[in-house]
Amino acid sequence: xxxxxxxxxxxxxxxxxxxxxxxxxxxxxxxxxxxxxxxxxxxxxxxxxxxxxxxxxxxxxxxxxxxxxxxxxxxxxxxxxxxxxxxxxxxxxxxxxxxxxxxxxxxxxxxxxxxxxxxxxxxxxxxxxxxxxxxxxxxxxxxxxxxxxxxxxxxxxxxxxxxxxxxxxxxxxxxxxxxxxxxxxxxxxxxxxxxxxxxxxxxxxxxxxxxxxxxxxxxxxxxxxxxxxxxxxxxxxxxxxxxxxxxxxxxxxxxxxxxxxxxxxxxxxxxxxxxxxxxxxxxxxxxxxxxxxxxxxxxxxxxxxxxxxxxxxxxxxxxxxxxxxxxxxxxxxxxxxxxxxxxxxxxxxxxxxxxxxxxxxxxxxxxxxxxxxxxxxxxxxxxxxxxxxxxxxxxxxxxxxxxxxxxxxxxxxxxxxxxxxxxxxxxxxxxxxxxxxxxxxxxxxxxxxxxxxxxxxxxxxxxxxxxxxxxxxxxxxxxxxxxxxxxxxxxxxxxxxxxxxxxxxxxxxxxxxxxxxxxxxxxxxxxxxxxxxxxxxxxxxxxxxxxxxxxxxxxxxxxxxxxxxxxxxxxxxxxxxxxxxxxxxxxxxxxxxxxxxxxxxxxxxxxxxxxxxxxxxxxxxxxxxxxxxx
Numbered sequence: 311x312x313x314x315x316x317x318x319x320x321x322x323x324x325x326x327x328x329x330x331x332x333x334x335x336x337x338x339x340x341x342x343x344x345x346x347x348x349x350x351x352x353x354x355x356x357x358x359x360x361x362x363x364x365x366x367x368x369x370x371x372x373x374x375x376x377x378x379x380x381x382x383x384x385x386x387x388x389x390x391x392x393x394x395x396x397x398x399x400x401x402x403x404x405x406x407x408x409x410x411x412x413x414x415x416x417x418x419x420x421x422x423x424x425x426x427x428x429x430x431x432x433x434x435x436x437x438x439x440x441x442x443x444x445x446x447x448x449x450x451x452x453x454x455x456x457x458x459x460x461x462x463x464x465x466x467x468x469x470x471x472x473x474x475x476x477x478x479x480x481x482x483x484x485x486x487x488x489x490x491x492x493x494x495x496x497x498x499x500x501x502x503x504x505x506x507x508x509x510x511x512x513x514x515x516x517x518x519x520x521x522x523x524x525x526x527x528x529x530x531x532x533x534x535x536x537x538x539x540x541x542x543x544x545x546x547x548x549x550x551x552x553x554x555x556x557x558x559x560x561x562x563x564x565x566x567x568x569x570x571x572x573x574x575x576x577x578x579x580x581x582x583x584x585x586x587x588x589x590x591x592x593x594x595x596x597x598x599x600x601x602x603x604x605x606x607x608x609x610x611x612x613x614x615x616x617x618x619x620x621x622x623x624x625x626x627x628x629x630x631x632x633x634x635x636x637x638x639x640x641x642x643x644x645x646x647x648x649x650x651x652x653x654x655x656x657x658x659x660x661x662x663x664x665x666x667x668x669x670x671x672x673x674x675x676x677x678x679x680x681x682x683x684x685x686x687x688x689x690x691x692x693x694x695x696x697x698x699x700x701x702x703x704x705x706x707x708x709x710x711x712x713x714x715x716x717x718x719x720x721x722x723x724x725x726x727x728x729x730x731x732x733x734x735x736x737x738x739x740x741x742x743x744x745x746x747x748x749x750x751x752x753x754x755x756x757x758x759x760x761x762x763x764x765x766x767x768x769x770x771x772x773x774x775x776x777x778x779x780x781x782x783x784x785x786x787x788x789x790x791x792x793x794x795x796x797x798x799x800x801x802x803x804x805x806x807x808x809x810x811x812x813x814x815x816x817x818x819x820x821x822x823x824x825x826x827x828x829x830x831x832x833x834x835x836x837x838x839x840x841x842x843x844x845x846x847x848x849x850x851x852x853x854x855x856x857x858x859x860x861x862x863x864x865x866x867x868x869x870x871x872x873x874x875x876x877x878x879x880x881x882x883x884x885x886x887x888x889x890x891x892x893x894x895x896x897x898x899x900x901x902x903x904x905x906x907x908x909x910x911x912x913x914x915x916x917x918x919x920x921x922x923x924x925x926x927x928x929x930x931x932x933x934x935x936x937x938x939x940x
Contacts, residue, residue: 314531317809322535323629330539341540344533348502351525352393359390396509401449404461406437417661421462424482427555430489434459440598440673441465442572446484460488466673469658470605471571476564477657479556486551487544506530541632546642553643562645565636569622570615570649574608588692593685598673606656615649623647624796699723718746730757748776759791778871781811818867822874822909827921830864833931834875840907841934847903848935856882858935859926875910878926890916
């Protein structure tokens with residue numbers, strides 16, 4: 311049976327969603343049936359394998375012929391072990407700072423009152439994060455055996471933009487998930503998905519995936535489709551529960567506030583910090599403490615807020631999104647769209663009280679510690695970019711004509727460090743470039759469309775028709791544009807195109823997932839200049855490469871545009887390179903230094919890959935390096 315296409319998956323979701331909304335209890339039973347089907351199939355495989363093991367052991371006892379039978383027994387035992395390992399799914403506890411009652415007494419009291427009012431399970435851990443978000447998690451401590459631990463996560467930036475009433479509605483919404491068993495069900499869905507992902511991955515590594523391939527390709531997308539609508543209906547149930555014990559007004563205000571406050575915080579606070587990365591060698595010492603003052607008053611203009619709310623409320627439901635649209639949620643609550651005023655007292659101030667400054671300072675230290683190394687690396691990169699941009703600007707100012715590559719770099723750096731509008735003329739100047747015409751047209755189209763200028767749309771289409779890599783991003787940019795214009799028909803048309811492209815992209819990717827003895831290999835077809843970077847690494851005596859062969863895998867889809875290379879290496883034997891394990895360790899260290907002119911795979915000549923070595927030896931002109939010591 312063929313793999314379910316993206317369009318078929320979307321159609322399945324559209325068909326199933328009304329069923330989930332009409333009768334959530336009956337629908338949940340159907341999904342539980344799918345869970346049992348998946349685990350039942352694994353159980354049948356286990357029983358069959360155990361039966362085969364029993365038969366083989368009986369044969370050893372009955373016939374006394376142990377050698378051949380034991381050889382048959384080993385792969386069966388390994389298969390059973392693989393099945394059992396796939397059933398054990400680890401759940402990592404959420405990251406963040408656990409809040410004690412002494413630090414957040416009002417929040418703990420609120421949680422106790424709300425769990426009692428909702429008849430929800432007790433909350434075992436309250437976690438403070440630096441995300442603009444809130445969540446509830448129910449994680450089993452004993453895997454399949456259950457015994458859940460319940461977490462409620464609250465983001466400090468979120469609490470600092472909401473009133474206590476609005477934040478109480480958000481927390482009640484999360485408790486509503488626990489009350490409805492949504493957290494437990496979400497953990498179950500995650501466990502099923504992870505079990506199959508682990509099973510398929512383990513079998514692929516052992517070369518045995520064909521045993522379960524047919525059932526996997528039929529079951530997994532259908533299970534995902536059936537389970538998906540329950541996550542959307544769960545949001546409505548949680549909203550209703552929160553509105554019942556707080557108020558529909560508070561829930562609606564919280565939903566609207568989140569739509570407008572997070573973008574305001576991003577623009578007014580986080581973007582300036584991101585820009586400072588180019589000029590400051592270390593991250594700021596107190597980002598979360600300073601955020602508190604900005605977050606409580608951060609607002610966009612009234613017109614911008616109105617636009618954001620209108621777009622969010624009028625957006626078409628996305629069948630792939632587990633969250634309903636703002637319009638759907640407000641309609642269910644019976645409330646209108648409106649941007650609430652900034653809080654006089656924030657939930658963070660009311661719930662954390664005198665602990666707030668110390669908690670913010672603690673978050674400052676953690677935020678800075680986690681980001682310092684990456685910040686320094688990025689700072690060095692950005693400083694080099696600014697220096698390069700200054701050098702190129704000097705050349706232009708002196709009247710010199712930039713080479714094509716330098717002109718592209720100048721346009722790209724101008725966009726990154728000066729602005730999109732300033733980069734447009736430099737990108738346009740490359741429209742006639744042989745090398746950069748397509749990316750330049752795509753860049754101009756992307757910038758114009760992001761500014762809601764429709765003249766960029768033909769440029770995007772032109773680039774997409776010339777370069778396959780532009781199709782996915784181009785469709786996403788166009789769909790976002792028409793969503794902002796509230797042109798539902800265009801959005802639907804683009805969604806269909808995206809589904810078709812996603813199906814094609816899956817085929818392209820599947821062809822480039824490694825190689826097998828059934829594949830056909832062709833000459834690499836590269837020029838000396840294209841081979842030079844690879845050869846420079848292979849020829850370095852420190853890398854201990856004896857011989858190397860380079861081939862190109864025969865492909866069906868985008869064969870010339872996106873070639874897939876297989877580089878086969880034989881190590882110079884000697885100290886530390888005598889066993890297969892030592893060769894694999896050597897290759898693991900060497901591979902990151904080898905930059906192939908396209909996607910590809912680097913394989914060693916060891917017992918496991920002798921077949922690819924034989925293919926390389928049999929292909930004329932595949933050997934690109936030979937330095938075998940005498």
